[in-house]
Amino acid sequence: xxxxxxxxxxxxxxxxxxxxxxxxxxxxxxxxxxxxxxxxxxxxxxxxxxxxxxxxxxxxxxxxxxxxxxxxxxxxxxxxxxxxxxxxxxxxxxxxxxxxxxxxxxxxxxxxxxxxxxxxxxxxxxxxxxxxxxxxxxxxxxxxxxxxxxxxxxxxxxxxxxxxxxxxxxxxxxxxxxxxxxxxxxxxxxxxxxxxxxxxxxxxxxxxxxxxxxxxxxxxxxxxxxxxxxxxxxxxxxxxxxxxxxxxxxxxxxxxxxxxxxxxxxxxxxxxxxxxxxxxxxxxxxxx
Amino acid sequence: xxxxxxxxxxxxxxxxxxxxxxxxxxxxxxxxxxxxxxxxxxxxxxxxxxxxxxxxxxxxxxxxxxxxxxxxxxxxxxxxxxxxxxxxxxxxxxxxxxxxxxxxxxxxxxxxxxxxxxxxxxxxxxxxxxxxxxxxxxxxxxxxxxxxxxxxxxxxxxxxxxxxxxxxxxxxxxxxxxxxxxxxxxxxxxxxxxxxxxxxxxxxxxxxxxxxxxxxxxxxxxxxxxxxxxxxxxxxxxxxxxxxxxxxxxxxxxxxxxxxxxxxxxxxxxxxxxxxxxxxxxxxxxxx
Numbered sequence: 001x002x003x004x005x006x007x008x009x010x011x012x013x014x015x016x017x018x019x020x021x022x023x024x025x026x027x028x029x030x031x032x033x034x035x036x037x038x039x040x041x042x043x044x045x046x047x048x049x050x051x052x053x054x055x056x057x058x059x060x061x062x063x064x065x066x067x068x069x070x071x072x073x074x075x076x077x078x079x080x081x082x083x084x085x086x087x088x089x090x091x092x093x094x095x096x097x098x099x100x101x102x103x104x105x106x107x108x109x110x111x112x113x114x115x116x117x118x119x120x121x122x123x124x125x126x127x128x129x130x131x132x133x134x135x136x137x138x139x140x141x142x143x144x145x146x147x148x149x150x151x152x153x154x155x156x157x158x159x160x161x162x163x164x165x166x167x168x169x170x171x172x173x174x175x176x177x178x179x180x181x182x183x184x185x186x187x188x189x190x191x192x193x194x195x196x197x198x199x200x201x202x203x204x205x206x207x208x209x210x211x212x213x214x215x216x217x218x219x220x221x222x223x224x225x226x227x228x229x230x231x232x233x234x235x236x237x238x239x240x241x242x243x244x245x246x247x248x249x250x251x252x253x254x255x256x257x258x259x260x261x262x263x264x265x266x267x268x269x270x271x272x273x274x275x276x277x278x279x280x281x282x283x284x285x286x287x288x
Numbered sequence: 289x290x291x292x293x294x295x296x297x298x299x300x301x302x303x304x305x306x307x308x309x310x311x312x313x314x315x316x317x318x319x320x321x322x323x324x325x326x327x328x329x330x331x332x333x334x335x336x337x338x339x340x341x342x343x344x345x346x347x348x349x350x351x352x353x354x355x356x357x358x359x360x361x362x363x364x365x366x367x368x369x370x371x372x373x374x375x376x377x378x379x380x381x382x383x384x385x386x387x388x389x390x391x392x393x394x395x396x397x398x399x400x401x402x403x404x405x406x407x408x409x410x411x412x413x414x415x416x417x418x419x420x421x422x423x424x425x426x427x428x429x430x431x432x433x434x435x436x437x438x439x440x441x442x443x444x445x446x447x448x449x450x451x452x453x454x455x456x457x458x459x460x461x462x463x464x465x466x467x468x469x470x471x472x473x474x475x476x477x478x479x480x481x482x483x484x485x486x487x488x489x490x491x492x493x494x495x496x497x498x499x500x501x502x503x504x505x506x507x508x509x510x511x512x513x514x515x516x517x518x519x520x521x522x523x524x525x526x527x528x529x530x531x532x533x534x535x536x537x538x539x540x541x542x543x544x545x546x547x548x549x550x551x552x553x554x555x556x557x558x559x560x561x562x563x564x565x566x567x568x569x570x571x572x573x574x575x576x
Binding site: 063072073117118131133135136138140141142144145146147148149150151152154155156164166167169217221222226229230231232233257258259260 | 351360361405406407419421423424426428429430431432433434435436437438439440441442443444452453454455457461505506509510512513514516517518519520521545546547548549
């Protein structure tokens with residue numbers, strides 16, 4: 001069995017052929033995400049016509065319904081009306097969708113850092129923060145497919161607006177964008193980037209270290225809450241910001257203040273295309 | 289089938305006979321919780337010898353392992369060493385244990401406010417805050433049985449100590465004790481009780497209303513985070529503080545700022561002995 005896999009994000013669309021072992025067995029193709037629905041459809045249709053495969057597996061931004069057939073609700077960084085796209089109409093082969101963070105969490109569970117665990121949580125720390133939670137061999141999907149969103153509050157009193165429209169979500173304190181905002185607030189300037197903080201830490205700049213530690217402490221605080229709620233075996237960190245995290249320190253500090261038995265904190269291992277791999281493995285029938 | 293059910297808490301132990309429909313079919317007996325392990329054993333042994341039943345179902349304070357045979361770790365408000373108690377040794381009938389909040393959540397799911405839902409969260413707002421989460425007909429237990437603890441953080445910067453030893457947990461802002469602390473902080477006195485605030489609200493005292501609203505807002509903020517994580521059908525509120533909550537307002541304000549489809553917020557319906565009832569239903573083999 002071969003799956004034609006896509007990863008549809010706000011800025012890029014990727015595609016590749018993936019086998020039942022979760023191996024990418026083709027070139028990976030990359031497109032800028034079109035600003036129109038027809039543009040997105042055209043990319044998908046073109047790829048579908050070019051390849052031979054048994055099913056189509058799509059990791060996408062946005063929440064995916066429990067039937068794995070459609071995106072529900074609006075997806076801020078994709079074209080308006082994206083959730084009306086009838087993916088199945090594009091092919092006579094089965095089309096399977098899953099949220100990109102959920103799909104990547106599944107790849108980690110099947111092939112990567114959380115393999116063999118009973119309860120795992122993946123946090124994707126990038127421009128935003130994604131989440132995927134696996135409990136006893138199943139993704140946590142919720143009543144409608146929207147579960148696993150890392151939008152729990154870090155303050156109750158409306159300090160920092162979140163991309164979701166609400167205030168003070170975990171995402172607003174632990175994304176790459178959040179580190180820039182931490183720096184803006186600490187230095188009282190808009191003229192500072194995430195990169196500046198990371199470089200400053202490398203160069204032993206005490207102010208930048210303080211800013212980074214605040215960001216990392218917010219990550220620790222959030223993971224402590226997740227640990228007490230889910231009693232997970234492990235929390236897996238992925239995304240562009242994960243590489244800067246002091247994994248050992250985070251694990252130690254989390255475990256020092258939780259009431260469930262100790263958890264493991266790990267870096268993701270399934271690679272940059274974990275979303276496509278996880279979607280393919282799920283589409284092949286991965287969940288019990 | 290009849291179960292001899294117990295509810296073992298920090299101050300009281302209850303016991304009753306419960307049938308397979310979850311009906312209490314005996315007098316409910318009530319004891320003060322002894323300060324020694326032998327004292328607790330004596331109560332259990334006495335009740336066991338007095339009744340006829342097919343199994344023993346215990347709702348207990350503390351986290352219960354995934355085998356439902358023992359409490360794991362220490363339980364702050366029960367005698368030291370409680371987790372070493374070998375409950376099965378007290379009878380030749382099957383002894384089944386579950387955490388009291390989990391058991392009560394199960395009773396709500398089978399007979400009460402969350403009946404027929406696929407994902408539900410129960411919050412018990414009493415002296416402390418308990419939690420029970422049910423996902424697709426199963427209690428969320430985690431790797432070791434300790435899941436469902438409402439100890440996620442309301443602030444990241446160490447303001448209010450929690451009973452769990454950490455800081456700023458949801459429990460520390462939404463329990464009855466928390467309302468007293470809110471009042472102490474707002475009025476700058478130790479000489480104020482939870483009851484004073486509730487009475488003040490009834491008498492239209494604007495300061496007490498402000499204090500109560502802060503407490504209720506913290507509840508709303510916490511439920512919003514849980515909603516985004518679990519995408520539940522409903523959140524059920526139980527415990528002595530639940531009766532004071534403006535359920536409609538909480539539901540409306542939660543739904544105004546979450547990214548999953550709307551949730552329902554409901555008062556518990558399974559009564560004061562939901563813990564014993566849920567433990568009995570679980571012991572009879574309730575979970576798939």
